[in-house]
Amino acid sequence: MSDWFSKNFWLKLVALLLAIIVWSYARQDLKNNPGYKAEKSGYSETPTVIPQK
Amino acid sequence: MFEEIFDLSQAKTPTDLVVKVWKPLIEIGIIWYIIYKLLEFIKGTRAVQVLRGIIIIAVIFFLTQQLRFDVINWIFTKLFALSVIAFLIVFQPEMRSGLARIGREKVFGNIITEERTIDEIAKSVSILARKKIGAIIAIQREVNLEPYTESGVQLDSVITSELLNTIFMPNTPLHDGGVIVHGDRVVAAGCLFPLSQNPDISKLLGTRHRAAIGLTEETDSVCVVVSEETGIISIVNAGKLTRDLDRDRLINHLRSLLYRPKKEKKSHVKLSMDRFFRKKT
Numbered sequence: 646m647s648d649w650f651s652k653n654f655w656l657k658l659v660a661l662l663l664a665i666i667v668w669s670y671a672r673q674d675l676k677n678n679p680g681y682k683a684e685k686s687g688y689s690e691t692p693t694v695i696p697q698k
Numbered sequence: 699m700f701e702e703i704f705d706l707s708q709a710k711t712p713t714d715l716v717v718k719v720w721k722p723l724i725e726i727g728i729i730w731y732i733i734y735k736l737l738e739f740i741k742g743t744r745a746v747q748v749l750r751g752i753i754i755i756a757v758i759f760f761l762t763q764q765l766r767f768d769v770i771n772w773i774f775t776k777l778f779a780l781s782v783i784a785f786l787i788v789f790q791p792e793m794r795s796g797l798a799r800i801g802r803e804k805v806f807g808n809i810i811t812e813e814r815t816i817d818e819i820a821k822s823v824s825i826l827a828r829k830k831i832g833a834i835i836a837i838q839r840e841v842n843l844e845p846y847t848e849s850g851v852q853l854d855s856v857i858t859s860e861l862l863n864t865i866f867m868p869n870t871p872l873h874d875g876g877v878i879v880h881g882d883r884v885v886a887a888g889c890l891f892p893l894s895q896n897p898d899i900s901k902l903l904g905t906r907h908r909a910a911i912g913l914t915e916e917t918d919s920v921c922v923v924v925s926e927e928t929g930i931i932s933i934v935n936a937g938k939l940t941r942d943l944d945r946d947r948l949i950n951h952l953r954s955l956l957y958r959p960k961k962e963k964k965s966h967v968k969l970s971m972d973r974f975f976r977k978k979t
Contacts, residue, residue: 656737659753664730666760668722 739796748788752781791895794916813959815857815882816952822862823922823931824945832926833866834876834906836891837956841917843878843885850875850889857884866924876909876921892916894937903939910934920955922948 650657675681679696740746759774786793819835826833836843851872855861857879865872865887875888893905894912910921915937923932931943933951943951 653734653738653741656741657734660734660737661726661730663733663753663756664726666756667733668726668729672722 740792791916812882813953813957815879816949816957818857818859819862819879819922819952820945820949822859823924823948825859825863826866826924827929827931830926830929831863831866831868831924832906833862833922833924834891834910835862835922836876836878836889836910836913837920837922837952838878838880838885839918839920839956841919843880843917843919846876846889846891846913847878847886850878850886852886853884855884857882876913891921896937907932907934907939911937911939914938920952922952 762770872888876891877887878885878889891909891913893908894915907923910923911934914921914934921934931948932939932941
């Protein structure tokens with residue numbers, strides 16, 4: 646197991662940092678998406694306002 | 699930061715909490731694995747220098763966004779859109795070989811099925827090495843080498859050490875190129891292989907070795923190379939060169955990489971009868 650960590654340690658660390666950055670960007674983008682927001686908010690009596698062009 | 703990632707505010711039950719914590723972790727884990735494999739793949743290629751630059755730019759982009767430097771952020775956003783096209787053009791060869799590697803099936807259909815073939819290759823290579831005659835033999839596996847066979851002379855002949863030695867004999871029309879072996883036959887000779895662009899390849903290695911590395915980087919074939927200057931025998935697999943082989947070590951390498959003996963096809967009836975009798979005893 647320790648071999649697995651020590652092999653390409655810096656590459657794994659850089660990959661982890663990049664993964665967190667990519668994930669947080671993707672999530673932020675999703676959160677700003679009105680369709681995703683409406684889907685996640687669940688059922689409600691007042692309809693979610695989806696901006697129209 | 700923790701709250702930002704895990705978004706625990708809407709978790710009502712303990713199960714909700716577990717899902718809210720595990721989901722992002724699994725997602726980050728998957729992205730990490732893809733990025734890590736990508737980095738591992740381009741490590742050792744010329745893409746690595748460019749990648750360093752890209753990482754630095756990405757970090758600056760991230761910082762400018764966090765610090766709300768809107769103008770710089772706008773410039774970076776426009777540059778990123780352009781750089782995607784530039785990236786596709788610059789790394790077209792790396793992407794091609796990478797995608798080929800991903801799409802490769804592990805079915806081992808067209809490899810050596812007769813031990814005699816390995817013996818003939820090893821015998822020929824050791825004679826050529828002793829005489830310091832340069833040679834390159836590519837052995838096809840899953841990826842079809844037909845585009846390379848077209849650059850040479852089609853043979854389709856039973857493999858023998860005499861044939862290989864004759865092909866590589868200096869001052870003959872076919873000696874200055876590679877031989878392609880498919881299954882237990884010599885498919886073509888005098889073929890041209892793509893040269894590797896890897897900047898880390900030793901300057902001591904000539905064009906023949908560079909071509910062998912290039913071919914094995916782009917396809918899953920295995921190459922056997924004899925150096926014209928030193929007579930050293932090398933084997934190349936997946937862009938990795940193993941040098942200084944003697945005949946026995948070459949046979950062992952070829953056997954472990956390529957040899958799959960033919961299996962006897964048994965009918966369903968015969969198989970079930972075998973199973974039935976095994977149970978009885």
